[in-house]
Amino acid sequence: MTWFKKKEKQLGSPPVEGRTVKTEGVFVKCEGCKEVLYRKDVQENVNVCPKCRHHFRIGARKRLEMLFDEAKFKERDGNLRSTDPLNFQDTKSYRDRLVAHQKASGLFDAMITGEGTVGGHPVVICSMEYSFIGGSMGSVVGEMITRAIERVIEKRWALIIIACSGGARMMEGVLSLMQLAKISAALARLEEERLPFISVMTDPTTGGVTASFAMLGDLNVAEPKALIGFAGPRVIEQTIRQKLPEGFQRSEFLLKHGMLDAVVDRRDLRDYLCNALEFMMSNGKPGKKSSRR
Numbered sequence: 001m002t003w004f005k006k007k008e009k010q011l012g013s014p015p016v017e018g019r020t021v022k023t024e025g026v027f028v029k030c031e032g033c034k035e036v037l038y039r040k041d042v043q044e045n046v047n048v049c050p051k052c053r054h055h056f057r058i059g060a061r062k063r064l065e066m067l068f069d070e071a072k073f074k075e076r077d078g079n080l081r082s083t084d085p086l087n088f089q090d091t092k093s094y095r096d097r098l099v100a101h102q103k104a105s106g107l108f109d110a111m112i113t114g115e116g117t118v119g120g121h122p123v124v125i126c127s128m129e130y131s132f133i134g135g136s137m138g139s140v141v142g143e144m145i146t147r148a149i150e151r152v153i154e155k156r157w158a159l160i161i162i163a164c165s166g167g168a169r170m171m172e173g174v175l176s177l178m179q180l181a182k183i184s185a186a187l188a189r190l191e192e193e194r195l196p197f198i199s200v201m202t203d204p205t206t207g208g209v210t211a212s213f214a215m216l217g218d219l220n221v222a223e224p225k226a227l228i229g230f231a232g233p234r235v236i237e238q239t240i241r242q243k244l245p246e247g248f249q250r251s252e253f254l255l256k257h258g259m260l261d262a263v264v265d266r267r268d269l270r271d272y273l274c275n276a277l278e279f280m281m282s283n284g285k286p287g288k289k290s291s292r293r
Contacts, residue, residue: 030054032225046266055223055266057203060112060127063162067125067270073114076124077147080140081108086173094171101132109140110165113148119274121281122155124148127162128209135165137209138172142179145213149186158196158277163214167207180212187216196280198273201228201251201260219276221262222251223269228260 028039032054042049046066047056065071081098088094102108110132114125126148128135145161152159168176190197199217201210203226210230214220222228229249237244247253254260264272 028056031056048266053224053265055203055225057130057164059131060107060129060162060164063127064112064114064125066266067118067160067273068114068116069118069120073116073125076113076115076151077144078108078112080143082138082140082172084171085175086171088171088173097133097171105129105132107132109138109144110135111141111144113144115151118160118270119277121274121277122157123160123277124152124157125160125162128164130164130166130204133169133171135209136167136169136176137165137179138169138176139179141169142176142182145179145183146186149183149190152195153190153193156193156195158198158281159190160198160200160273161213161217162200162202163205163209164202165205165207165209167209177208180208183213184216187213191218196277198276198280200269200273201226203227206230206232215259218280219262220260221264221269221272222254222260223266224251224263226251228254 026039027036028042029036030049030052032049033052035049035051037049037051042056047058047062048054049056064073084093084095084098086094107129110129112127112129114127115123116125117123118125126145128141148161149159151157168180170176187197196219197217198219198221199214201214201220201222203223205214205222205226205228207230210228214228227249228251231239233244233249245253251260251263255263262272
């Protein structure tokens with residue numbers, strides 16, 4: 001039966017080497033239209049779905065590079081770090097959570113502040129990083145925004161804040177809530193100096209961030225279909241025991257009801273801001289200090 005054994009060995013196909021195709025990270029599924037897209041095509045379209053215009057979330061540094069002239073800016077206050085004043089602990093300690101997010105993001109907290117020009121106009125832009133504890137606003141974020149406002153007043157520039165946050169940081173308790181009043185007071189000084197503040201809201205902008213600086217801009221704009229509100233729609237429905245209107249708390253809904261000035265596609269945002277700054281900065285000149293209102 002030797003001949004049979006030899007034939008049996010030939011039944012199996014020889015292993016094929018070098019034919020494995022790695023597709024991990026090559027494709028991305030759109031949350032809007034559910035289409036499977038080439039990641040490179042989405043990235044080249046500033047992370048906007050080329051089919052349905054769904055806006056993917058992007059990082060704080062990427063936003064700054066998109067807006068500043070030639071993607072160049074000077075980073076400020078990046079050395080500020082949160083502490084753990086309450087020794088807070090849930091599933092893990094706040095201190096360990098901070099260290100983990102700092103290593104993952106390369107940032108010390110949920111914001112990057114950059115100085116540069118947009119359309120030739122000198123500006124300070126504060127951009128929130130959602131991947132850092134949900135973009136939550138703690139003492140460091142509040143301090144960074146306040147310092148940015150003070151710097152804008154000193155230099156007679158313009159201020160842009162890009163909000164992307166779940167709200168105040170619960171791990172810091174009342175110290176986090178204090179930032180709402182602290183930033184609002186600083187913005188009142190900015191308004192007295194007649195210097196422009198443009199608020200850009202992205203998905204999501206909720207909680208204490210919405211209840212403070214995000215809605216206090218001289219110009220309030222948002223990306224399409226961004227979730228913007230204080231309490232989430234599910235919490236509101238459970239509280240009032242009523243079904244909310246379709247699209248409730250989305251940017252288009254807020255625009256329709258007078259809470260926003262514009263909804264701007266990310267691909268058009270830089271041009272929109274350039275035009276706004278041209279108008280608000282007195283034909284390219286920094287705002288002039290005036291005692292008259």
